[in-house]
Amino acid sequence: MNDGHQIWEQTVRVLQGILEKSVFETWIHLTDAHSFDGHHLIIRVPSPMALDHINKYLLDTIQEAISVVTPEPVTVSFVLEENQAHRSQKHKDYREHPFEDEFTNQTPFNPKYTFDTFVIGERNRLAHAASIAVAERPAQNYNPFFLYGGVGLGKTHLMHAIGQHALRMNANAKVVYISCETFVNEFVTALQTRTIDDFRNKYRRADILLIDDIQFIAGKESTQEEFFHTFNTLHNDHKQIVITSDRPPKDIERLENRLRSRFSGGLIIDVKPPEFETRVAILRKKAKAEGFSIDNEALNLIATKVETNVRELEGALIRVIAYSSMMNRDIDALLVEEALTDILPADAKRPLTVADIQRVVCSHFQIQLEDMVSRGRQKEIAYPRQLAMYLTRTLTDLSLPKIGREFGGRDHTTVLHACEKISEDLKNDAKLQLLIHQLTDQLVIHNAKA
Numbered sequence: 304m305n306d307g308h309q310i311w312e313q314t315v316r317v318l319q320g321i322l323e324k325s326v327f328e329t330w331i332h333l334t335d336a337h338s339f340d341g342h343h344l345i346i347r348v349p350s351p352m353a354l355d356h357i358n359k360y361l362l363d364t365i366q367e368a369i370s371v372v373t374p375e376p377v378t379v380s381f382v383l384e385e386n387q388a389h390r391s392q393k394h395k396d397y398r399e400h401p402f403e404d405e406f407t408n409q410t411p412f413n414p415k416y417t418f419d420t421f422v423i424g425e426r427n428r429l430a431h432a433a434s435i436a437v438a439e440r441p442a443q444n445y446n447p448f449f450l451y452g453g454v455g456l457g458k459t460h461l462m463h464a465i466g467q468h469a470l471r472m473n474a475n476a477k478v479v480y481i482s483c484e485t486f487v488n489e490f491v492t493a494l495q496t497r498t499i500d501d502f503r504n505k506y507r508r509a510d511i512l513l514i515d516d517i518q519f520i521a522g523k524e525s526t527q528e529e530f531f532h533t534f535n536t537l538h539n540d541h542k543q544i545v546i547t548s549d550r551p552p553k554d555i556e557r558l559e560n561r562l563r564s565r566f567s568g569g570l571i572i573d574v575k576p577p578e579f580e581t582r583v584a585i586l587r588k589k590a591k592a593e594g595f596s597i598d599n600e601a602l603n604l605i606a607t608k609v610e611t612n613v614r615e616l617e618g619a620l621i622r623v624i625a626y627s628s629m630m631n632r633d634i635d636a637l638l639v640e641e642a643l644t645d646i647l648p649a650d651a652k653r654p655l656t657v658a659d660i661q662r663v664v665c666s667h668f669q670i671q672l673e674d675m676v677s678r679g680r681q682k683e684i685a686y687p688r689q690l691a692m693y694l695t696r697t698l699t700d701l702s703l704p705k706i707g708r709e710f711g712g713r714d715h716t717t718v719l720h721a722c723e724k725i726s727e728d729l730k731n732d733a734k735l736q737l738l739i740h741q742l743t744d745q746l747v748i749h750n751a752k753a
């Protein structure tokens with residue numbers, strides 16, 4: 304498909320099926336294709352507000368919808384309609400102070416990123432609890448609060464949640480949220496336009512300063528110098544500072560030591576990739592928020608395929624919903640498989656070994672490896688053995704005779720029987736389904752780390 308209008312028309316139709324009616328009508332309805340060069344699609348939007356909203360909140364969803372409509376890799380970006388762009392530029396030129404809109408009523412927060420919408424699991428429980436504590440009692444216990452973790456794991460979500468919760472607790476609080484990249488750019492602009500006082504006022508008068516992705520400050524010496532003073536002013540005035548990063552302070556390269564030690568002077572917490580149950584819970588909550596009810600099997604399957612990044616997990620869900628809307632079919636496991644064919648199954652990263660599987664299963668059932676591969680037929684060891692055989696059959700390429708050999712020299716018919724039994728039990732046993740997912744999850748994560 305090489306006609307931009309056609310791609311956009313179909314994308315809009317898919318978006319209509321995914322987005323809430325009010326969202327669709329407010330932001331998408333009045334857009335149209337501006338140009339397309341075969342790879343890059345540019346869409347015209349009618350107002351600066353729409354441009355801002357789409358870029359902030361809808362870009363991932365739109366990109367996902369496009370990838371459902373066309374198999375070609377097409378990226379999308381948005382521009383203002385010409386007359387609007389003209390008007391907005393003019394408006395910009397006449398602004399005397401680039402930082403004049405500080406502390407206006409417009410909050411920079413995504414209304415969807417609240418504590419209520421954040422799903423708590425084993426690996427983010429602490430980060431969530433500390434974030435609530437900071438929002439409720441700013442600058443009391445944890446200052447600075449330094450939150451770090453890999454891409455797409457909810458750091459920005461928690462930061463927005465802190466900001467919104469703090470404002471709910473105290474509507475007069477001056478809460479300033481800024482990405483580090485914007486901080487750097489604003490600082491450069493302030494120097495060029497001789498508005499450094501405005502810049503400093505904006506940041507040094509905050510009650511709570513939330514600065515996202517601080518790793519971008521690496522190597523930028525003058526910005527580091529400026530931020531050092533901002534930090535000290537706020538800290539000395541007992542104002543809260545919250546910082547996120549993709550790594551802990553000690554691993555940020557080309558960062559002045561005095562900043563590194565300031566960053567390390569409060570509470571440092573990491574957010575880790577969610578485990579299987581949390582991934583399913585996130586998907587369920589997200590699907591519900593979008594007004595879709597999706598059965599457990601389909602959600603489990605999506606959660607098995609995307610394991611390390613919540614943004615990608617949400618992207619996969621959007622893709623499935625878009626695909627179902629385009630095909631006019633209900634969402635079930637088969638549809639998920641079709642929609643996500645390009646996404647590697649989690650277990651395809653590195654071949655698992657029988658030893659990995661035996662170790663994980665033995666540890667779960669608290670039995671010895673010698674027992675698992677022994678001739679013993681007591682239920683307490685025969686059942687874990689069957690389960691391990693089943694997992695070996697589904698997660699590795701080993702043949703039945705080979706699996707039999709690995710489990711104490713058993714016949715291939717014994718392995719076949721074990722696999723058939725577990726498959727049969729799985730049909731009606733929700734507990735067993737969960738256990739298989741948990742063990743698979745553990746194996747895959749263990750494997751990815753190995």
Ligand SMILES: Nc1ncnc2c1ncn2[C@@H]1O[C@H](COP(=O)(O)OP(=O)(O)OP(=O)(O)O)[C@@H](O)[C@H]1O
Nearest residue numbers: 420421422453454455456457458459460585613614
């Ligand atoms: N525990 C969670 N519950 C609900 N949604 C979550 C959770 N964790 C992450 N998300 C969602 O995943 C998406 C990505 O999260 P977020 O943008 O906060 O990631 P990040 O860690 O800041 O990533 P980056 O390093 O790329 O900035 C967001 O839509 C967020 O709402």
